[in-house]
Amino acid sequence: MTLPSAHPYAFLALFALVAIAFPLLLLAVAQLWFRFFQPPKPSATKNDVYECGVAPTGDSWIQFKAHYYLYAILFLIFDVEVLFLLPFAVTFTTLPAGALVAMLVFILLLAEGLVWAWHRGHLEWK
């Protein structure tokens, strides 16, 4: 069956409707399940810290060192660099010399960033 007279943007309205209805439906089912099949019975074991099957040691509320975000940023920069280098390398033989210069400038800028972070001592684990 086709809908020849439907407005070209009608599917957007339908999409929005389904997008709103679907999660509401799931939430309603979950609520009903909870109400009829899963009465709350807390116990010491149930309230334990989840640890992949082994017996938990200590509290789950521990402090993580946030310092690693700098490593993450530096890794991300060079990760993205690879993304740019790969298509460049694939078509390398057909590119003029200017493209090589442009890419070298790009890599030098990233390298300068790494040198900067190194000199400022951001790579030392404190």
Next chain:
Amino acid sequence: MSPDYTGLFQALRPETSLLFGALVALGLDLSLFRRHTSGERLNLALWIGALAVLAAGAHVWFGPHGPIFGGVLILDPLAVATRLGVLALTLLTLGVATAARTPRNPAEYVAIILFATTGFMLMAAAQQLLLAFLALELASLSLYVLAGFDKTRPESAEAALKYFLFGGMAAAFLLFGFSLIYGLTGSIELLEIARQLTLQGLSPLLVVALVMVLVAFGFKAAAAPFHLWAPDVYEGAPTPSAAFIASASKLAGFTLFARLLWPGLRAAAGNVSTLHGAPGWLPAVAVISAVSLLLGNFAALAQTNVRRLLAYSAIAHAGALLLGVIAAGRSGPAPFFFYAATYGLATVGAFGVLAVVERTGSCQKITDLAGLHRRSPLLAGCLAIFMLSLAGIPPLAGFFGKFTVFAAALQLGGLAGPAGWLAFLAIALSALALYYYLIVLKQALVAPPTANASRIVVPTLARFTLMAAAGLIVLFGVAPSLLLDLF
């Protein structure tokens, strides 16, 4: 056709100079000047930055013109004028930074100012959606960092976070709008988009794209109702950063905006010159302009904090600049460029005065300026020139800026359509604006100094910067053709 890399590198010499300057400043700071005091390191970085800006200016002046790299960049008179204007405002910002409190990492501060300038330079010349977005983001990311540079002060951190969240939202809107435009036209080149849109006309999807782009630019330009970040950022950011955000970024942003709307989306412009106009982005820009003019001017009346007052006045000026963008379709970019450039000069100057006054204590309230004419006649005189230029008093440059923009808007169709009424509204609100600028000047020029106020010593470089800004304002007010002849 193989891409013309030689032409690209030649055209990007100004940007290369700026980046080189930034990297040299960082490198010297890390190696030879490691053990020096932060004041000395700031001076070194500022001098390197100033040299890089001057070199970039020479490259812009003597550099190539016309489309570059197959039309990705366009170096037309508007691009060249905006690039020179941005460089001049950057130089003045560096001058303001000599007077302000030394930041914690001086070389990084200067380097990030130069990175932002690079972004502005590319924004001024971008003629392709992708490059426009990248340039805008390079500038914006640098500005977020500059706003939060004084991160140990809660106000500065708050300013940076608010600016970042609003700016990130705006970037998302802009990218969404751009992607819809790309989907409609199959191209990211502005000229090709313009050609495609003439064939297609105004489709519902294009309206959605236009709304997204206008919302994003409204955020970036601090036009009402997307202005909420501006007062907090102007108040909390370090003074040179605030000066930079208020001046150079406005100029580059409006150039990009006008280039995107007029050559790129001209087919979807609509009409606001006559009573029964046509739909398009012009009516939307006219509404944003009217709301900005009204909200900016009326909210500024209630301010007791001089920086928040400058922020609300910036919103009002954004409204007037949008009127200039509306008129650019008929009169060309010269009126709004003149307005934006001279507005930037006056704003940098005003923040420069605040930075110098801040050396002797806090300078947030308008009453902190009390008795400035006794404490430093030079500062009071310069502040008077900047404020009167912002208010649009002849013979200062602000008057001629307002005059050209309003005249261009009235030429669109006289008082027969919304554009003319908008110009009329802007003229009426200029009279209102004079009141709040005079409130500031009354404190500075008439009120007696407080009991414990001391004389303010103006550092040599800061004095030179302020006098240069004031001199340029008087010069462009007396001889506006100096700027207008660039077109």
